[in-house]
Amino acid sequence: MKKSLYDYALKHGINRRSFVKGAASAGAIAAMSGGLSSIATSSFADGHSELRKAILKIPGVGAGSPGDADWQKVGEMCLGGTKERVKEGEFKGVELNFMGLDSLNLHNMLHRGFLKPWEKYTGAKINWIDLAQADYNARLQQSIATGTVDFDILQAGAPFEGDLGGKKLLSAMPDWVADQIDLGDYVGYLQAPTGTWDGVTHRISIDGDCHNFNYRTDYFENEELAAAWKAEGHSGNWEVPTTWQKVTEVTNFLKGKQHAGFPAYGYLDVQKGWGGFGFYFLGSIATAYAKHPDSPAFLFEPDTMKPMVNNPAWVRAIQDVLDRSGAQPPDQINADPGVTGFSQFLAGTGSMVSWWGDVGSNANTSDESLVQGNVGFDILPGSDDVYNWQTGKWETLASGPNYAPNMAYIGWGLYCMKTVDENSAKNKAAWSACSHIGGKDLSLWMSMYPSGFQPYRNSHFNVDEWVGAGYTEAFASDYLASEADSYNHPNAAIEPRIPGIFQYYSIAEDELSKIFAGQYDAQTGADNIAAAWDKITDQIGRESQIKLYKGSLGL
Amino acid sequence: MSEIKYIERDPLYVVAPSTVSQTTKRAGKIIVWSSFLLMVVIAIIQTLHSNERISFGFSNWRPVLYAYILWAVAIGYSRVLIYGERGKRNLFVFPAVMFIISIVIFPLLFGLYISFTDWNLSSIDGRKFNGLDNFYQMISDPYYWNALKNMIYYVLAVLVEFTIAFLLAILLNSQIRGRKFFRIAFLIPLMLSPVAVSWMVGKSMLEQRFGPVASFARWLGWDTPTFFSNPVIAKLTMMCMDAWTFIPLMIIMLLAGLQALPKEVLEAAKVDGANKWTLFKNIIFPIMLPVSLTTLVIRIIFKLKLADIIIIVTAGGPGGATDSVTSFIVREYRDRSNVGYGTLLSFVYLIFIVILMTILIRFVNRWLQRAS
Numbered sequence: 055m056k057k058s059l060y061d062y063a064l065k066h067g068i069n070r071r072s073f074v075k076g077a078a079s080a081g082a083i084a085a086m087s088g089g090l091s092s093i094a095t096s097s098f099a100d101g102h103s104e105l106r107k108a109i110l111k112i113p114g115v116g117a118g119s120p121g122d123a124d125w126q127k128v129g130e131m132c133l134g135g136t137k138e139r140v141k142e143g144e145f146k147g148v149e150l151n152f153m154g155l156d157s158l159n160l161h162n163m164l165h166r167g168f169l170k171p172w173e174k175y176t177g178a179k180i181n182w183i184d185l186a187q188a189d190y191n192a193r194l195q196q197s198i199a200t201g202t203v204d205f206d207i208l209q210a211g212a213p214f215e216g217d218l219g220g221k222k223l224l225s226a227m228p229d230w231v232a233d234q235i236d237l238g239d240y241v242g243y244l245q246a247p248t249g250t251w252d253g254v255t256h257r258i259s260i261d262g263d264c265h266n267f268n269y270r271t272d273y274f275e276n277e278e279l280a281a282a283w284k285a286e287g288h289s290g291n292w293e294v295p296t297t298w299q300k301v302t303e304v305t306n307f308l309k310g311k312q313h314a315g316f317p318a319y320g321y322l323d324v325q326k327g328w329g330g331f332g333f334y335f336l337g338s339i340a341t342a343y344a345k346h347p348d349s350p351a352f353l354f355e356p357d358t359m360k361p362m363v364n365n366p367a368w369v370r371a372i373q374d375v376l377d378r379s380g381a382q383p384p385d386q387i388n389a390d391p392g393v394t395g396f397s398q399f400l401a402g403t404g405s406m407v408s409w410w411g412d413v414g415s416n417a418n419t420s421d422e423s424l425v426q427g428n429v430g431f432d433i434l435p436g437s438d439d440v441y442n443w444q445t446g447k448w449e450t451l452a453s454g455p456n457y458a459p460n461m462a463y464i465g466w467g468l469y470c471m472k473t474v475d476e477n478s479a480k481n482k483a484a485w486s487a488c489s490h491i492g493g494k495d496l497s498l499w500m501s502m503y504p505s506g507f508q509p510y511r512n513s514h515f516n517v518d519e520w521v522g523a524g525y526t527e528a529f530a531s532d533y534l535a536s537e538a539d540s541y542n543h544p545n546a547a548i549e550p551r552i553p554g555i556f557q558y559y560s561i562a563e564d565e566l567s568k569i570f571a572g573q574y575d576a577q578t579g580a581d582n583i584a585a586a587w588d589k590i591t592d593q594i595g596r597e598s599q600i601k602l603y604k605g606s607l608g609l
Numbered sequence: 610m611s612e613i614k615y616i617e618r619d620p621l622y623v624v625a626p627s628t629v630s631q632t633t634k635r636a637g638k639i640i641v642w643s644s645f646l647l648m649v650v651i652a653i654i655q656t657l658h659s660n661e662r663i664s665f666g667f668s669n670w671r672p673v674l675y676a677y678i679l680w681a682v683a684i685g686y687s688r689v690l691i692y693g694e695r696g697k698r699n700l701f702v703f704p705a706v707m708f709i710i711s712i713v714i715f716p717l718l719f720g721l722y723i724s725f726t727d728w729n730l731s732s733i734d735g736r737k738f739n740g741l742d743n744f745y746q747m748i749s750d751p752y753y754w755n756a757l758k759n760m761i762y763y764v765l766a767v768l769v770e771f772t773i774a775f776l777l778a779i780l781l782n783s784q785i786r787g788r789k790f791f792r793i794a795f796l797i798p799l800m801l802s803p804v805a806v807s808w809m810v811g812k813s814m815l816e817q818r819f820g821p822v823a824s825f826a827r828w829l830g831w832d833t834p835t836f837f838s839n840p841v842i843a844k845l846t847m848m849c850m851d852a853w854t855f856i857p858l859m860i861i862m863l864l865a866g867l868q869a870l871p872k873e874v875l876e877a878a879k880v881d882g883a884n885k886w887t888l889f890k891n892i893i894f895p896i897m898l899p900v901s902l903t904t905l906v907i908r909i910i911f912k913l914k915l916a917d918i919i920i921i922v923t924a925g926g927p928g929g930a931t932d933s934v935t936s937f938i939v940r941e942y943r944d945r946s947n948v949g950y951g952t953l954l955s956f957v958y959l960i961f962i963v964i965l966m967t968i969l970i971r972f973v974n975r976w977l978q979r980a981s
Contacts (some may be wrong), residue, residue: 110789188920194942199946217731232807329944385817387927388837403818554731560944564752564929571840571928590945593729 064117102495105131107522109499115524118505119134119421124169132496133171135234136486143492145483146177150474153193154209154489156184161209161466165491172490177485187392188329191556196443198223206484212248213259214600216553219251225470225481227255234489239511243548248464258492260500261465262510263539265338266415269294271430273313273405282306294406296373296444297455298342298435301406302378309381309404319383323375323568328390331555334462335391336566338408340371342437345458347451349444350607352458352547353558354587359600361587363562364580366448367441372569372576379570400425408434410462411501411508414533418525420504429529431536432536433459433543449608459540461548465510468492504540509537544557551606554594561586629693637690644683648676681707724953730946743953753954755929759844763915763933766848767908771901773852774859779889781860782867792864799857803917806854811837811922815846837923840930847931850918855911859904865894866900891965898980902973906966913962934958 107132112124119471147356152169155161162184170182183205185193192211194407197203198217201322210218232255238245240259249257251325273279280292289302295301312318324335344367345352354361362368376604380388383403386394399407402424416422417429421578436455439448468491474484501509502523509515514536515588520530540546549555569579591599658666685703688696727739747753781792790902791877798806814822815836826834836846870893878892894901916935919925925932925940938958942951 188949189943192946195730196948199735199948220733326926383817384833385835385838388923389842390837392923553733554729554946555729557729557945557947560940564925564940567924567926568928571926571930590729593727593947594732597736598733 061149064369103493105134105518106495106498109495110502110523111518112499113158115419115502117418122163122167125164126497128496129168129490130171132490132493133175135493136172136490139230139234140176140482140486142175143177144477145486148178148479148483150178150180150480150484150487151181151183152207153183153185153205155187155190155506160504164500164505165209168491168496170489172487176483176486178487180487185333191329203471203473206471206480207488208469208471209260209466210469211263211466213549213551213555215249215251215257215551216555216606219256219467220602223472224251224256224486225474226474227258228481228485231258231485231489235492236494239494239513241510241512241538243461243541243546244465244510247606249467256469257467259465259467259510260486260492260497261467261507262537262541263410263461263463263465263508264537264546265334265408265410265434265460265462266414266536266540267432267434268399268407268409268427269430269432270405272317272428279311279313279318282311294430294432296432296435298339298374298437301435302374304406305381306376311403317383319404320381320388320549321378321406322386322394322398323378324383324389324391324605325375325379325387325502325567326390327560327567330559330563332391332557333562333566334460335408336371336375337462337547338434338460340368341372341458341460342366342435342456343370345456345545345547346388346440346442346444346449347456347545348442350609351443353550354603355443356604356607356609357600359591359596359603361584362443363587364577364584365441365443367443369576369580372566372580376568376576387520387523396422411537412504412506414536414588415502415508416504418529419502431458432532433536433539433594452496456545457543458545458547459543461540461546464549464551466507483549509534550603552599552602554590557590558587561590611957630692634691637687640683641704643685646679648673648680651676670791711741720952723949724956726949727948730948736949739949747948747954747957751933752929752932756932756934757928759932760913760934762844763848763851764909764912766852767912769886769903770852770908771859771905773900774856774904775863777856778860778863778867781864795860796857800852803854804921806850807918807921810853811918814931827877838927840927841926843923843931847919847923850922851915857916858911859908862904862907863897863900865905866897870896895980899977902977906969907972908964909969910966
């Protein structure tokens with residue numbers, strides 16, 4: 055979404071949550087050509103609406119977690135795009151190796167089900183390579199570096215485009231694919247240059263990643279807590295915090311209190327590594343302090359690749375975690391992001407957490423969720439002041455708190471490797487398989503049910519469709535608004551697509567672990583991270599990293 | 610009948626004359642050297658091609674492998690041509706020698722070379738020789754030394770494990786009710802994969818909120834039973850989980866030793882009035898010494914490789930308190946794609962283990978000699 059449209063919406067009193075709320079908002083949004091509603095409306099008019107309604111009832115929200123039979127059924131029903139372009143049995147004899155994730159029993163588990171009817175129709179055979187989240191980076195890097203690319207289709211995040219594109223390992227997307235998947239339907243930040251390398255498109259998005267803010271509505275409706283908040287002399291009402299300063303205040307306030315008969319906890323800080331992915335959770339705090347609206351950079355200084363991780367903004371974010379550590383659930387220091395989001399928050403421990411959209415899509419559809427009907431959503435909290443790395447000063451913005459939603463990982467996508475270019479049948483088969491998974495209708499189903507993927511197309515933000523699937527309007531509006539507002543935020547912190555990005559995150563996780571264990575203070579630890587990052591940059595090649603970093607920032 | 614006579618005349622059943630003509634010898638040398646030359650030429654071409662020095666070459670390294678196999682076959686054939694019967698006898702050992710060279714020696718030498726290179730998998734420039742830089746980095750790497758320090762604690766824990774294993778082995782060796790059941794039951798942890806142990810025990814039974822061990826600890830009066838938050842408790846918990854898995858291995862070995870004890874000596878001691886403690890101290894323990902020391906050495910070797918449960922349960926935390934050398938190397942190699950440095954760390958650790966084990970085995974031998 056363009057910033058002018060965003061500003062227009064805000065100016066006319068459309069707040070984040072009401073922005074995509076059904077009919078009432080639709081009139082206002084319809085005035086903005088290219089807005090969410092117009093695309094959503096067209097999605098209903100394009101003949102797919104009945105199909106979309108039908109697949110969204112499989113199994114239906116509230117009917118338990120979907121399984122393989124459901125995935126196959128959805129895959130079968132969404133074969134229309136394939137059948138238009140591929141003859142039955144056309145790929146007989148073609149074998150494709152598909153490498154993806156198996157974390158949380160999602161991702162590749164779903165891909166298998168979706169592609170079974172596709173395999174049956176086309177005659178192609180898919181061999182699966184499943185990887186645990188923590189093993190993913192290593193396996194991919196080894197394949198790239200040693201030239202042993204033994205997969206034809208790869209599930210990867212945009213941050214790896216630096217590694218894959220830089221070594222010319224990717225197949226170019228044919229035009230018919232762009233047409234089948236309706237590339238123009240992607241939300242703005244997933245449009246080019248994301249998914250492209252040297253101007254060539256390589257990616258079919260199947261996810262749109264950002265961290266949003268998930269909170270327990272029942273905590274903030276608890277009158278006893280509200281009374282205690284007032285009694286202790288805190289400023290403002292007992293309400294969902296919208297700045298990190300308030301998040302810390304609320305978290306420390308809840309220490310030792312009870313909610314619904316259980317110990318109450320505030321914001322759940324991730325303090326344990328997750329193969330590099332844990333660093334995003336510090337990033338989601340730090341972006342509010344470190345991502346100044348005047349500059350797209352927040353991890354490195356663009357001209358020198360000097361790490362910013364030890365500047366006052368990042369150190370303040372680390373200090374926030376330390377300041378809240380006394381109010382965390384026991385053993386939180388040993389809770390990785392998966393445990394924090396799924397075993398803790400969705401299982402009822404804690405009142406606030408930053409995570410990808412999975413918390414929202416699992417809250418009402420997963421058998422493991424104990425917080426159904428009690429979860430609200432927002433964009434990540436902001437900060438009352440923001441650090442300007444160019445001037446070296448903290449600033450208070452005239453517009454109010456600084457918000458900078460963290461586009462953590464920029465979403466999973468499917469990439470066809472150069473190996474598929476060896477013959478036209480293999481090329482077409484590989485791209486057809488990816489197009490099937492990344493299709494417009496099937497992707498809507500994935501964004502609503504546990505899949506590991508969150509909404510990423512403009513057409514995913516139609517509240518009516520979510521209500522049709524069984525979500526309440528309030529939940530769908532709230533959740534979708536938190537996602538859309540993050541993607542479309544003018545000060546969104548977009549991760550750089552540079553080689554080795556997870557190496558930086560991994561070493562940072564090691565150092566953060568020591569800081570959180572009390573071995574050194576925030577500044578010392580941050581300085582250690584910065585020194586380690588400089589070493590990695592020199593090892594990979596500073597000049598090439600600067601060039602790629604600037605390119606990914608659009609500088 | 611004629612064949613029997615032949616064997617009687619030559620028990621070694623010489624199937625070829627031992628004298629080889631100079632022409633055949635020359636042919637053998639030509640075959641082996643020409644195949645070697647072919648392999649070298651193909652390897653050089655492929656190296657230059659993959660370094661983009663020349664335009665022609667192969668799309669992959671398989672031709673070099675085929676040339677290597679051809680060379681290996683040629684060596685075997687040439688042994689027969691050059692040395693006749695002696696060469697044929699060599700052929701029995703030759704496949705094993707080639708196998709060890711291909712699978713052990715070559716990778717080891719290649720690994721040694723890699724450990725002296727700066728090789729980050731994300732580097733566009735690829736691998737670069739950097740001499741002893743990796744070694745100097747290791748010297749000043751606090752994570753490596755922290756992990757080594759942790760390993761000292763982990764290895765010392767073997768003594769406690771040994772004591773428990775010895776007691777349990779004695780128990781299982783005695784005439785107790787349900788002996789067979791307990792012998793099998795005690796073995797179950799050893800049969801479980803470390804991944805299963807990590808999830809079942811580390812992440813489920815020890816889970817702070819609903820884990821049965823945590824609930825039991827709460828029942829005993831521990832308000833917030835957390836097993837991985839405090840560095841000392843986390844290390845102890847890790848030791849317990851590892852011990853739970855490997856004590857059965859020690860029990861098996863010690864039980865085998867106990868069952869092989871000479872019955873007549875034990876009975877004689879009992880007749881002479883030895884009580885249970887005297888029997889253990891003066892008869893059982895000294896006789897069991899060789900088995901005990903072997904058990905300890907094997908267990909220490911296993912302990913030095915400790916990694917999987919750490920990686921899964923704590924990732925080395927909190928703050929490196931549970932890190933082992935292997936789990937640190939895995940992080941350096943796997944998560945940070947730092948192949949050169951990771952390989953050097955592995956080599957140094959290998960050398961360290963070899964030295965430690967050599968000293969330990971010598972010490973054990975001397976002790977045994979003195980005891981005997």
